[in-house]
Amino acid sequence: MAPSAQSLPTSVSDEKYANVKWEELGFGFCRTDNMYVAKCKHGESFQEGKIVPYADIQISPCSAVLNYGQGLYEGLKAYRTEDGRIVLFRPDQNALRLQSGANRLCMPYPTVDQFVSAVKQVVLANKKWIPPPGRGTLYIRPILFGSGPILGSLPVPEYTFTVFACPVGRYHKDNAGLNLKIEDKFRRAFPSGTGGVKSITNYSPVWITLAEAKAKGFSDVLFLDAATGKNVEELFASNVFIVKVEERVVPVEDLLDAEEVFCTGTAAIVTTIASVTFKEKKTEFKTGDKTLAAKLFATLTDIQMGSVEDKKGWIVELTDATKPGLKL
Amino acid sequence: MAPSAQSLPTSVSDEKYANVKWEELGFGFCRTDNMYVAKCKHGESFQEGKIVPYADIQISPCSAVLNYGQGLYEGLKAYRTEDGRIVLFRPDQNALRLQSGANRLCMPYPTVDQFVSAVKQVVLANKKWIPPPGRGTLYIRPILFGSGPILGSLPVPEYTFTVFACPVGRYHKDNAGLNLKIEDKFRRAFPSGTGGVKSITNYSPVWITLAEAKAKGFSDVLFLDAATGKNVEELFASNVFIVKVEERVVPVEDLLDAEEVFCTGTAAIVTTIASVTFKEKKTEFKTGDKTLAAKLFATLTDIQMGSVEDKKGWIVELTDATKPGLKL
Ligand SMILES: Cc1ncc(COP(=O)(O)O)c(C=O)c1O
Ligand SMILES: Cc1ncc(COP(=O)(O)O)c(C=O)c1O
Numbered sequence: 001m002a003p004s005a006q007s008l009p010t011s012v013s014d015e016k017y018a019n020v021k022w023e024e025l026g027f028g029f030c031r032t033d034n035m036y037v038a039k040c041k042h043g044e045s046f047q048e049g050k051i052v053p054y055a056d057i058q059i060s061p062c063s064a065v066l067n068y069g070q071g072l073y074e075g076l077k078a079y080r081t082e083d084g085r086i087v088l089f090r091p092d093q094n095a096l097r098l099q100s101g102a103n104r105l106c107m108p109y110p111t112v113d114q115f116v117s118a119v120k121q122v123v124l125a126n127k128k129w130i131p132p133p134g135r136g137t138l139y140i141r142p143i144l145f146g147s148g149p150i151l152g153s154l155p156v157p158e159y160t161f162t163v164f165a166c167p168v169g170r171y172h173k174d175n176a177g178l179n180l181k182i183e184d185k186f187r188r189a190f191p192s193g194t195g196g197v198k199s200i201t202n203y204s205p206v207w208i209t210l211a212e213a214k215a216k217g218f219s220d221v222l223f224l225d226a227a228t229g230k231n232v233e234e235l236f237a238s239n240v241f242i243v244k245v246e247e248r249v250v251p252v253e254d255l256l257d258a259e260e261v262f263c264t265g266t267a268a269i270v271t272t273i274a275s276v277t278f279k280e281k282k283t284e285f286k287t288g289d290k291t292l293a294a295k296l297f298a299t300l301t302d303i304q305m306g307s308v309e310d311k312k313g314w315i316v317e318l319t320d321a322t323k324p325g326l327k328l
Numbered sequence: 329m330a331p332s333a334q335s336l337p338t339s340v341s342d343e344k345y346a347n348v349k350w351e352e353l354g355f356g357f358c359r360t361d362n363m364y365v366a367k368c369k370h371g372e373s374f375q376e377g378k379i380v381p382y383a384d385i386q387i388s389p390c391s392a393v394l395n396y397g398q399g400l401y402e403g404l405k406a407y408r409t410e411d412g413r414i415v416l417f418r419p420d421q422n423a424l425r426l427q428s429g430a431n432r433l434c435m436p437y438p439t440v441d442q443f444v445s446a447v448k449q450v451v452l453a454n455k456k457w458i459p460p461p462g463r464g465t466l467y468i469r470p471i472l473f474g475s476g477p478i479l480g481s482l483p484v485p486e487y488t489f490t491v492f493a494c495p496v497g498r499y500h501k502d503n504a505g506l507n508l509k510i511e512d513k514f515r516r517a518f519p520s521g522t523g524g525v526k527s528i529t530n531y532s533p534v535w536i537t538l539a540e541a542k543a544k545g546f547s548d549v550l551f552l553d554a555a556t557g558k559n560v561e562e563l564f565a566s567n568v569f570i571v572k573v574e575e576r577v578v579p580v581e582d583l584l585d586a587e588e589v590f591c592t593g594t595a596a597i598v599t600t601i602a603s604v605t606f607k608e609k610k611t612e613f614k615t616g617d618k619t620l621a622a623k624l625f626a627t628l629t630d631i632q633m634g635s636v637e638d639k640k641g642w643i644v645e646l647t648d649a650t651k652p653g654l655k656l
Pocket of ligand 2: 403562563564565566567592593594595
């Protein structure tokens with residue numbers, strides 16, 4: 001949670017920055033000014049939604065998401081660059097992942113353009129919540145869910161696509177590298193399940209194991225695959241990498257043998273893993289400035305913050321729609 | 329859906345029955361008059377909630393249920409007996425199942441007494457929506473979910489327990505027995521997952537396979553276990569039984585060899601299965617008045633409707649709390 005930010009005034013004003021103690025910013029919910037909402041009836045397509053003041057969502061008690069877990073989320077960030085621009089990092093990729101998840105969970109979805117436009121609108125409508133360069137980022141959370149009432153049988157009559165945003169700092173607090181527990185009992189994703197998409201159903205089932213690991217002092221949990229229980233999968237909300245191993249199935253032994261291990265994600269950015277504990281045995285890895293993780297972190301955030309050239313077309317710059325052409 | 333019921337007047341009145349065409353009642357959402365709501369902060373216990381007019385729930389866009397699928401549901405029914413009583417069937421068992429699910433998903437939960445009391449209050453507050461004897465039942469849907477905002481890390485600051493109700497008729501429309509597809513690809517529940525509790529995360533991931541099967545004319549889907557893909561598990565929302573087989577692991581071959589097969593559930597009651605199709609091959613079973621399923625259906629509904637004595641203490645009779653001692 002971000003205690004410093006939570007009780008802040010949220011009224012719209014012309015000040016450049018919201019009254020946030022940026023240096024105290026953690027990774028947690030913080031109420032901002034505005035959000036985006038679009039609805040879609042069964043059999044129709046999403047039309048352009050609108051920006052509304054941030055507020056509770058009104059939803060049927062009998063809605064598909066509350067009763068049957070029909071929901072997806074996405075996560076991306078807006079960055080304020082040193083030279084005063086506001087940029088996004090590959091938002092089209094989040095749109096495409098949302099679309100594949102929507103197919104998996106039988107939902108209609110916004111187009112890539114609608115998605116990216118919604119994200120941009122939310123960023124602009126919450127501009128003063130974007131932390132100063134280097135002090136944090138604006139985390140953007142698009143959600144898509146079955147909002148119409150359903151009992152018994154399909155179809156779900158209505159779907160909602162909403163985007164809100166919160167300023168965030170670091171996701172993991174352990175600066176010296178994470179200490180992971182390799183989960184030996186609970187599995188997370190299974191063949192033919194929803195592990196390949198960002199379904200909300202992938203999270204609550206494994207909170208119990210994350211909570212247990214945190215209670216024992218671990219930073220996060222590393223899950224193994226459900227089919228064999230032998231191969232490395234991912235952390236609670238980030239992917240895992242081993243230095244000098246191509247993208248392939250990674251048995252636990254290869255992980256334990258690695259010189260360096262790190263995780264990546266929108267929230268986690270690139271974070272060094274200092275140790276993993278498997279069946280009570282702790283194995284340590286290289287940490288510090290000399291790691292590849294440190295180099296990758298620097299390169300990635302330099303691209304995102306605009307201080308290193310983006311040669312891949314990953315950066316999407318926002319211009320204020322209400323003042324065309326004006327840089328922010 | 330119950331189209332006849334959906335656009336009905338929902339205002340409270342003194343009439344004994346709501347203006348529903350009971351003979352057209354299907355199994356679907358129908359708006360009734362009142363619902364129950366109780367909230368609980370993290371670290372506290374559920375206090376007695378209250379009956380409020382049926383309305384949309386207000387929920388944080390960043391709530392645990394919308395973003396991470398932290399939710400459970402229950403389902404039970406209220407019956408109007410021939411002699412004018414209103415009864416429930418083993419509501420304490422639903423309370424206990426909700427509690428075990430809440431432990432699994434890291435949520436606080438109402439006590440058994442709070443749960444049963446909430447259910448009774450919802451039934452009494454929607455009395456005129458309970459169909460006449462033999463014309464249907466009042467389906468009661470308790471839901472428990474993480475309603476407080478959460479981003480990144482636990483705890484969830486607030487939980488909501490809500491109970492609403494809809495009059496329902498038959499769940500499966502196939503009177504001559506169900507024609508099932510044995511799902512060959514998609515699995516539903518996996519070891520260490522949430523298959524043992526009524527988590528909302530168990531439903532949306534398999535809608536895609538239910539929808540595909542229905543599009544091909546099947547009544548429902550029979551899932552096999554994730555670990556081996558060889559043993560029979562359950563239908564989308566009911567349990568499966570084979571006549572003369574004890575409670576044990578049931579390989580598909582045993583099912584295909586069975587003389588009679590049926591499914592059970594609050595919604596399904598006891599429903600004969602006429603056929604299953606496995607890898608394109610259809611196997612048929614005994615149907616009709618002479619089946620054990622027909623006898624079990626009659627006995628169970630006779631107990632529920634009060635025309636056969638309840639020797640097990642399963643029936644819980646409602647008396648109007650506002651008029652103590654008065655039978656309804
Ligand atoms: C389960 C899981 N795995 C991996 C990731 C990393 O994905 P991304 O790099 O898109 O943030 C996330 C991010 O939320 C996640 O929730
Ligand atoms: C997945 C699933 N299995 C089985 C059942 C049957 O349970 P019960 O007899 O409590 O209704 C249900 C009922 O909703 C269900 O959803």
